[in-house]
Amino acid sequence: MTSPPLNAIKTFECAARHLSFSLAADELHVTASAVSHQIKSLEAYLGVRLFRRQTRQIRLTPEGEAYLPAIRMGLEQINEATRRLMSRQDAVIRINVAPAIAGGWLIPRLYDFYSTHAGVEIEITTSMRLVDFSRSDVDLAVRYGKGKWPGLISHLLLQEELVLVCSPKLLEGDRGPKSATDLKHLPLLHVRPKITDWQEWFSAAGIEPLDLEKAIGFQSSPLMLDAVEAGLGYGIVSRHLIQQELASGRVVIPLEIHATGSNGYYLVYPESRNNDPKVALFRDWVLAQIKPS
Structure with a gap:
């Protein structure tokens, strides 16, 4: 019945x-x-x-x-x-994040979030593409770029400080580069969506960009960093995203040449959701993370 x-x-x-x-x-x-x-x-x-x-x-x-x-x-x-x-x-805040900043910057800080916001769950997905907020249930995103996306509010989280990194094994026996020009003889790695990182680093080093045609390309910074740790070559990454790798000695910075990248990592969300409680909760917390202590 x-x-x-x-x-x-x-x-x-x-x-x-x-x-x-x-x-x-x-x-x-x-x-x-x-x-x-x-x-x-x-x-x-x-x-x-x-x-x-x-x-x-x-x-x-x-x-x-x-x-x-x-x-x-x-x-x-x-x-x-x-x-x-x-x-x-309502207690789930859904965030779509660029892979590099997910594990290298955001996730290590989530303990602080959970310690002050018990009962609120963070659900993280990763992708390199800008999420379409109108076709997904994502509340906020962290994206790499110049901070200008139509219809979105953006807050700068990290301005890139680009550094050269490699595995310490590549420096054994005094084999490492003594200057930026030495890199022309060494294996180079790059992230395909961020290949301009190398050009900006070369510019900071004061030399003409080297030919990257033979460099090994990867689709994301975490993948390239895995290759760096394995000793496959030298890569350019944002120093903010490799604090754990540097502290553990898994990677080193062979040349103290630093470049300020023209892009950065931004927290973004639709203008229409500026007063959304979930958006405001996470936004206020994450922006407090970047204030000087």
Whole structure:
């Protein structure tokens, strides 16, 4: 046996609570005749009368009296389940992040977030592409670029400080480069979407850019960093994103030449969501992370 229509059930509970079709109509934002129609359809479905209709009032029949408590309990359970589900969804902040900044900068800082925002979950996805907020459930994103994207508010998180890195094994036996020009004889690695990093570093070093045609390319900074750690060659990365690797000695900076990149990592979200509580919560926290202590 199928369940009666939920709309008729809700109408019955409302009419029984008010003992008035007109008051039920006001609460449900329908006409009194629509309420009466829903009640009649429910009575026809059940095969019993739920109300005694009198001249100026209605009363529940014994069948209606017996039916009402279970209906109220069922509707309350539906409302509570809905509230819990929506509350759980509201407690999830979904962030899409460029791979390099996810593990190298954001994730190590999340302990601080969870210690001050218990019960709020961060869900992180990674990609190199700018997320389409209109077609996804992402709340905020962290993107690499110059900070100008139509329809989005952006906040600079990191201005890149580009450095040359390699595995310490490449420096054994005094084999490392003594100057930037020595790199023409050494294996170079680059991140394809960020190949201009090398040009900016060469410029800071005061030399003409070297030919990168034979350099090994990777699709993301984490992949290139894995290759650097494995000793496959020399790469350019943002110093902010390799603090753990430097501290552990997995990578080293063979030449103290630093370049300020023309791009940076930005927190972005739609202009229409500037006052969204979830957006504001994460935005205020992450911006506090970059303030000088």
